[in-house]
Amino acid sequence: MEKTTPARAGRREWIGLGVLALPTVVLSMDLTVLHLAAPTLSADLDPTGSQLLWILDVYGFMVASFLLVMGSLGDRIGRRRLLFIGAAAFAAASVLAAFAPTVETLIAARALLGVAGATLMPSTLALLTNMFHTSAQRTFAIAVWMTCFTAGEAIGPLIGGALLELFWWGSIFLIGVPVMALLLAVGPFVLPESSERLPGRLDMVSATLLIASVLPLVYAVKKLALSGVGLEPIGWAVLGLAVGAVFCRRQLRMDDPMMDLRLFRLPAFSAGLTTQVIAVAAMAGSQLLVLQYLQSVLELSPFQAGLWTVPSIVLGIIATLLAPKMVTRIRPAKVVGVCLAIAAVGSGMLAVTAPMQSLPAAIIGFTVLYTGVTPTLALITDLIVSSAPEERSGMASGVAESGGEFGLASGMAFLGAATMAVYQVRLTEAAPAGVDEGSLDAAQETVGAGVRIAEETTGATGAALLEAVHAAYSDGLQVAAGAGAVLLAVGAVLALGFLRGAPASAEQAGDSASPAEPKSTAGATTEH
Structure with a gap:
């Protein structure tokens, strides 16, 4: 059967890609700056350890719960329409979070942000995959989209750190309001509505x-x-x-x-999703813990901590943009497997050096980890989404984003909980005799609380307690980073073993070099 030549993207599509990057940047900034704000937020609202984890995690959990529903809804009512609804809702929830007077209000606002965020990510990814029809352009566009997510993580600590030094912690949530307003103003002129829709109601x-x-x-x-x-x-x-x-x-x-379960029979879909969850869990958990380590143990300001993460972000962006070129010559399974193995080495370096409380060692280990993980996420996302038919691209995008968000939340929950468990045990063992039971209990809630209690305790007892807090959290980070290294190694094995069916692609190179040649889908799972 003769195949038709897919249309190549033009100026409008590339401008549209820039517009679609706006909510992506904001969502990653929103997560990163919250990591930086954790110590100051703890000092102001005084959340318990469980409440702090809920503040950090509830957004990702709500996104994971609603992504598939919102992706399927977008397949029916139109992805552009859903994107605009989500942008308006996200801006409103951001204002609520910024001025939240209590821990409970902030948790509720974060939950609403998660529901709104669930409309944004599958809409942007589904629109993108439908705007770029040649596999080479689509893979590159997804890499750019993922790079913008990474760029948001780079910009977030810098802007967020500056805001935290000049204003109150709630100011970090207001970053997204003007960006969403710009999306709503420009989007209608450059973003096409999805041409393929599923019939019927949700x-x-x-x-x-x-x-x-x-x-x-x-x-x-x-x-x-x-x-x-x-x-x-x-x-x-x-x-x-x-x-x-x-x-x-x-x-x-x-x-x-609503969810076509037959897609899970496709190796590029199911194995890619599993690998994605593992990679994101290891990276997200480590990122949260390292940012807290830089501030609470190495005593950097939020802005300084943000600056020290820039090298990892820059290298991650470069690696992500190079990934589409690599898979024109090497099978995606090998590229993903090798990159995750590199990330496992970085996480192992963090585990070994965390008790040393060395800034260069922490930055080098995290940079290696981050640079290894980031290019794999764009490739895996392309494999997952391109496996689905066009009319179900919203659902496939929702599945891909659900995997990422669930990995994000699970990584922060499990690795964060492992760190705190070790921290509490070590602090109990190493706390000086002069600390009363009430102060010790308060110091065990979070590392930020531990630093504050130590600074409020006068004399040699306070100095000894601060040293014990630093050592206890360093030991906790060591355990979590070691667990992350194991996760990443497992992910590398899965990629090498189960993504072998995804071809490399010389076919993608053909798309780029010769528009007359037939399209080859990145996942190569539609031809049986």
């Missing part, structure tokens, strides 16, 4: 079942991370799995399912 029963299955699982993850194995987390996990089984059974019986 199946609200399936949507409810999906959310009702994800949320208990998310809560179970949280409880397991904070409290260990017990009846409560097991009960919530069983409930989530049971509802999930009902959801899957319903999808298999429907002619027009």
